[in-house]
Amino acid sequence: MQELIKIACAEIGVKEIPGQAHNARILQYASEAGFQDVKDDETAWCSIFLSWCCLKAGLKRSTKLNARSWLAVGTVTTQPEPGDIIVYWRKAIESWEGHVGIYVGTSSDGTRCYTLGGNQANMVSISGFDSSKVLGYRRLTTEKQFILPKPPLKKGNKGAAVVQLQDALKIAGFDAGTSDGFFGEKTAEALRMVQSQSGFLKIDGVYGAKTKDYLESLLQA
Secondary structure (H helix, E strand, C coil), X not given: CHHHHHHHHCCCCCXXXXXXXXXXXXXXXXXXXXXXXXXXXXXXXXXXXHHHHHHHHCECCCXXXXXXXXXXXXXXXXXXXXXXXXXXXXXXXXXXXXXXXXXXXXXXXXXXXXXXEEEECCEEEEEEEEHHHEEEEEECCECCCCCCCCCCECCCCEXXXXXXXXXXXXXXXXXXXXXXXXXXXXXXXXXXXXXXHHCCCCCCCCECHHHHHHHHHHXXX
């Protein structure tokens, strides 16, 4: 999800214009992301901005203004990493109101979640929000068909193919840890979980041809 962070970071500092004028860049986010009815920068635009960023990054996205609509996009994760989506409630947890952005980290005491997003103090910024107001975290998938790396891969391997495998495992719902490109015990354990779930694969933590085929079937389900 580094591309998503890169795209959003390039927009930091874009802000609303007080008064009758409207920031053309914010209106561009709305237009390009498909929000054709939005003609001002006073409309709550956190979802608009995120939708625009995801469009540019080739990721699945919400096309609704409601921040909470992002709770139905991608897959749920309870172990967020930078680049995942974070959704908050506003005013009341039971209300429809919320805020959405890109998760970048948590404070050392766990009370604040740092979020990269739009319409934060009327601008694109990285801001800290109360972690008790988090409704959920989502991990996005690409609009394109996910292409798995060529097997075999095993413990000790390094590189882009391992990153690709780690991303695929997490999208399929298996905790492979951080996508750091190093095939360690965490990645092996995630593969063993995949193999165990299949009911027919050898449980060895190695990414072989049969494991690839089964993982591919999970991603296409």
